[in-house]
Amino acid sequence: MIEFTIWDILRNLLLATRWTIVLSLVSFIGGGIVGLVLLFLRVSKRQWSRSLAKYYIELFQGTPLLMQLFIAFFGLGLFGIDVPAWLAAGLALIFWSAAFLGEIWRGCVEAIAKGQWEAAASLGMGRLQQMRYVILPQAMKIAVPPTVGFSVQVIKGTALTSIIGFVELSKAGTVVTNATFQPFTVYGLVALIYFALCWPLSWSSQILERKLNVAHRNY
Amino acid sequence: MSLIEITEVRKSYGENEVLKGINLDVEPGEVIAIIGKSGSGKSTLLRCINGLETISKGSISVAGAQLHDDEVHLKALRLKIGMIFQQFNLFPHLTVGGNVMLSQMVVKKTAKPEAEKMARRMLERVGLEQKFDAYPDELSGGQQQRVAIARALAMQPMALLCDEITSALDPELVAEVLAVVRELAAEGMTLLMVTHEMKFARDVCSRVVFMYQGRVHEIGRPEDVFANPQTPELKQFLGLH
Numbered sequence: 020m021i022e023f024t025i026w027d028i029l030r031n032l033l034l035a036t037r038w039t040i041v042l043s044l045v046s047f048i049g050g051g052i053v054g055l056v057l058l059f060l061r062v063s064k065r066q067w068s069r070s071l072a073k074y075y076i077e078l079f080q081g082t083p084l085l086m087q088l089f090i091a092f093f094g095l096g097l098f099g100i101d102v103p104a105w106l107a108a109g110l111a112l113i114f115w116s117a118a119f120l121g122e123i124w125r126g127c128v129e130a131i132a133k134g135q136w137e138a139a140a141s142l143g144m145g146r147l148q149q150m151r152y153v154i155l156p157q158a159m160k161i162a163v164p165p166t167v168g169f170s171v172q173v174i175k176g177t178a179l180t181s182i183i184g185f186v187e188l189s190k191a192g193t194v195v196t197n198a199t200f201q202p203f204t205v206y207g208l209v210a211l212i213y214f215a216l217c218w219p220l221s222w223s224s225q226i227l228e229r230k231l232n233v234a235h236r237n238y
Numbered sequence: 239m240s241l242i243e244i245t246e247v248r249k250s251y252g253e254n255e256v257l258k259g260i261n262l263d264v265e266p267g268e269v270i271a272i273i274g275k276s277g278s279g280k281s282t283l284l285r286c287i288n289g290l291e292t293i294s295k296g297s298i299s300v301a302g303a304q305l306h307d308d309e310v311h312l313k314a315l316r317l318k319i320g321m322i323f324q325q326f327n328l329f330p331h332l333t334v335g336g337n338v339m340l341s342q343m344v345v346k347k348t349a350k351p352e353a354e355k356m357a358r359r360m361l362e363r364v365g366l367e368q369k370f371d372a373y374p375d376e377l378s379g380g381q382q383q384r385v386a387i388a389r390a391l392a393m394q395p396m397a398l399l400c401d402e403i404t405s406a407l408d409p410e411l412v413a414e415v416l417a418v419v420r421e422l423a424a425e426g427m428t429l430l431m432v433t434h435e436m437k438f439a440r441d442v443c444s445r446v447v448f449m450y451q452g453r454v455h456e457i458g459r460p461e462d463v464f465a466n467p468q469t470p471e472l473k474q475f476l477g478l479h
Contacts, residue, residue: 138327138386141288142341142393143316145309152344156331 035191050116057121079118247296320390380411
């Protein structure tokens with residue numbers, strides 16, 4: 020029987036960690052873009068656009084991410100579309116993150132006093148200009164801590180994609196366990212790697228919250 | 239032609255009608271004080287004029303620009319008329335200079351150097367040119383309100399709407415803001431102000447509008463309205479002050 024050293028295990032896990040990181044970045048950035056679109060729909064003056072965004076968010080927040088992954092992976096297959104695991108994983112995570120980011124940011128936008136919209140409007144700015152030059156710069160400040168905090172959820176969320184066969188950190192853990200028969204060591208290392216990814220983010224989220232609060236300009 | 243024409247304006251929130259057919263024409267250079275109890279509709283009327291509230295019936299026009307509820311018409315109208323708020327509503331993330339420059343650059347597409355020149359001139363007009371680089375939260379309430387006036391003036395409006403602009407100020411700060419308004423009035427700016435400063439209304443305004451339960455109850459020159467109120471409601475209102 021082949022003997023595996025800790026280094027062998029760790030090396031393989033770290034190689035797979037790359038995909039966890041790539042998938043997290045793709046989900047977070049893609050989710051951010053779709054989330055921004057949702058935000059604009061959500062705070063629009065038009066009823067249909069607000070409803071559209073609301074139902075989207077409720078749908079994606081109201082169903083488990085795992086189901087969304089299954090539907091993206093198997094569901095599209097029913098229509099004869101062959102979806103590779105990486106694509107299904109990426110799409111599902113993007114749409115899932117978007118729902119949460121859109122809703123987090125809506126809260127931040129609504130936290131800005133109504134008078135700010137009115138002042139900008141009375142100076143002749145259109146709705147998008149009010150948003151871009153007056154509301155978003157203020158809302159972004161409040162949005163940073165919860166957004167960074169949510170990125171931790173995204174990283175942990177990528178673990179679920181192992182179920183549809185995407186080889187990232189968790190899936191690699193299973194594969195390595197099957198070869199080494201050392202589940203405790205392997206999953207212990209997997210957990211440590213996740214922690215090493217997530218903890219700096221949680222920590223910086225807390226720091227940012229404190230910092231931005233101190234600098235918060237208000238009357 | 240009047241500068242501001244308000245014709246048969248009605249405004250309801252659901253069942254509750256807060257403006258019940260307002261008619262008011264404002265000539266260029268007039269300074270009009272709108273007085274009345276809270277809930278009489280005076281702030282709502284002001285906010286309807288520049289489209290912050292949509293009217294249910296009637297029409298409003300400012301220098302020929304009709305009030306319609308779409309962005310193109312609203313923008314055209316809002317370029318002609320500035321507004322100053324009770325809570326100042328300065329943009330806290332921008333410096334004083336940035337506050338006065340932003341809409342010039344964004345709405346009028348003025349180049350930055352010109353916008354800055356205009357901003358400095360307007361800030362000088364309200365006596366705050368030395369605060370160009372300060373942030374709003376470093377200013378007193380009175381100074382913030384003067385910046386808000388400079389910000390509105392930088393758009394070169396034909397008229398200004400003032401919505402209880404001294405009500406949120408400490409008493410000792412009211413005078414500095416009113417002094418600026420008084421100067422504007424002397425320079426011929428058309429002003430429409432909701433105010434509780436009766437003495438100011440008497441001294442500076444050309445007409446006083448007393449609103450009661452969503453209607454213009456009495457209107458006239460300040461010396462007539464204050465010295466010789468015709469209705470018991472106005473008598474009672476003035477008695478309270």
